[in-house]
Amino acid sequence: xxxxxxxxxxxxxxxxxLLMVTSCAKKxxxxxxxxxxxxxxxxxxxxxxxxxxxxxxxxxxxxxxxLQKEAARRKIIAARNLFMSENIYFDFxxxxxxxxxxxxxxxxxxxxxxxxxxxxxIEGHCDERGTNEYNLALGDxxxxxxxxxxxxxxxxxxxxxxxxxxxxxxxxxxxxxxxWSKNRRAHFVIE
Amino acid sequence: xxxxxxxxxxxxxxxxxxxxxxxxxxxxxxDLYIKNLKDKHGAxxxxxxxxxxxxxVPGKFQLAATxxxxxxxxxxxxxxxxxxxxxxxxxxxxxxxxxxSPDGKKMAFVSSRSGFPQIYIMDLDxxxxxxxxxxxxYNTSPSWSPRGDKIAYSGMENGQINIYTIDVKxxxxxxxxxxxxxxxxxxxxxxxxxxxxxxxxxxxxxxxYVMTAYGTDQRRLLALPGEQxxxxxxxxxxxx
Numbered sequence: 001x002x003x004x005x006x007x008x009x010x011x012x013x014x015x016x017x018l019l020m021v022t023s024c025a026k027k028x029x030x031x032x033x034x035x036x037x038x039x040x041x042x043x044x045x046x047x048x049x050x051x052x053x054x055x056x057x058x059x060x061x062x063x064x065x066x067l068q069k070e071a072a073r074r075k076i077i078a079a080r081n082l083f084m085s086e087n088i089y090f091d092f093x094x095x096x097x098x099x100x101x102x103x104x105x106x107x108x109x110x111x112x113x114x115x116x117x118x119x120x121x122i123e124g125h126c127d128e129r130g131t132n133e134y135n136l137a138l139g140d141x142x143x144x145x146x147x148x149x150x151x152x153x154x155x156x157x158x159x160x161x162x163x164x165x166x167x168x169x170x171x172x173x174x175x176x177x178x179x180w181s182k183n184r185r186a187h188f189v190i191e
Numbered sequence: 192x193x194x195x196x197x198x199x200x201x202x203x204x205x206x207x208x209x210x211x212x213x214x215x216x217x218x219x220x221x222d223l224y225i226k227n228l229k230d231k232h233g234a235x236x237x238x239x240x241x242x243x244x245x246x247x248v249p250g251k252f253q254l255a256a257t258x259x260x261x262x263x264x265x266x267x268x269x270x271x272x273x274x275x276x277x278x279x280x281x282x283x284x285x286x287x288x289x290x291x292s293p294d295g296k297k298m299a300f301v302s303s304r305s306g307f308p309q310i311y312i313m314d315l316d317x318x319x320x321x322x323x324x325x326x327x328x329y330n331t332s333p334s335w336s337p338r339g340d341k342i343a344y345s346g347m348e349n350g351q352i353n354i355y356t357i358d359v360k361x362x363x364x365x366x367x368x369x370x371x372x373x374x375x376x377x378x379x380x381x382x383x384x385x386x387x388x389x390x391x392x393x394x395x396x397x398x399x400y401v402m403t404a405y406g407t408d409q410r411r412l413l414a415l416p417g418e419q420x421x422x423x424x425x426x427x428x429x430x431x
Binding site: 133134137138164 | 198200201212219220223240241244257259262263264283285286287288301303307308329331334345347352374375376392420421
């Protein structure tokens with residue numbers, strides 16, 4: 001009788017114990033799985049964010065490059081426009097180059113050096129006073145002065161052509177010194 | 192007479208009125224065209240630079256013109272076919288606008304060799320050059336009278352341009368023919384030397400006027416749209 005009782009007690013203690021052990025083990029597994037899930041989620045999130053950042057950086061680099069290309073293109077167009085719009089001016093009945101004219105010609109020489117494939121035409125002009133014939137010759141000398149200065153700065157002679165229009169093509173058609181000073185000019189055209 | 196819609200200027204008649212020489216930009220630059228008025232044939236002088244201000248040698252099939260292919264505008268003697276006979280002027284500075292004495296022995300022209308444009312006379316045999324004008328700092332556009340005794344020209348003084356005549360011989364007596372009437376340029380003599388045609392801006396745009404050789408009776412010849420400049424009196428030879 002006492003043996004049976006001890007067996008019962010033992011069983012009563014062992015079985016729940018066994019049960020408790022197994023259930024404890026299950027709980028640990030569950031906790032480990034959740035932690036793994038969490039870690040995986042975080043890693044994925046991080047990876048996605050990193051990819052977004054990388055794409056944004058790539059796009060920024062492309063935009064930056066495009067902006068620089070656009071700026072460079074605008075600079076080229078501006079330099080070309082300046083070359084064609086900036087004239088040099090002369091005193092009445094003179095064809096010598098004043099200091100300001102020489103500075104402008106240096107800028108033109110630089111453009112010609114940077115654009116080695118281009119050729120230009122140098123036009124010589126006069127104001128309306130004086131004979132047409134004399135002014136044709138004066139315009140010719142003015143164009144020659146600019147031509148020779150550019151050659152002295154190292155520009156190949158074959159890239160330069162001169163032409164005189166005398167008083168025949170004024171920039172300003174009025175009949176006063178303000179207009180005349182604008183007409184006594186050399187003008188540069190890219191061929 | 193020209194219809195090419197490009198700049199055309201300084202016409203010059205040969206003394207037999209059969210040929211005309213002029214400068215035209217019809218090929219894009221100032222070239223010298225020499226044309227026979229009947230059959231329209233002729234020659235072109237199209238050297239580098241300017242080819243301008245033709246003047247026929249009286250009685251010869253030759254003309255003087257300014258060419259600048261050497262880098263400096265000089266006056267050359269050419270055949271009527273446009274070939275160079277010789278270089279008449281050879282100095283640094285602008286040499287332009289030749290005009291011959293009626294006997295063809297002397298040539299007056301404009302030169303800036305003194306620093307400013309003045310009128311000089313060259314003896315074609317000896318090549319000797321003498322300065323003619325000393326009054327004023329800017330004298331251009333000479334035209335030798337068919338009577339041989341005077342040269343008409345444009346002189347600029349005090350900002351005004353007027354027509355003057357100067358005696359070729361003697362003390363070079365200078366007479367001013369226009370005053371206070373705008374800018375007056377490019378005088379040309381009638382064949383008998385009694386009248387001078389010229390351009391004037393006295394009414395605003397440039398127009399052709401005519402006056403006596405003494406400056407009297409100044410009147411306008413015509414008024415067309417645009418500007419009229421550089422008149423050149425034809426030699427008045429009757430064509431058979």
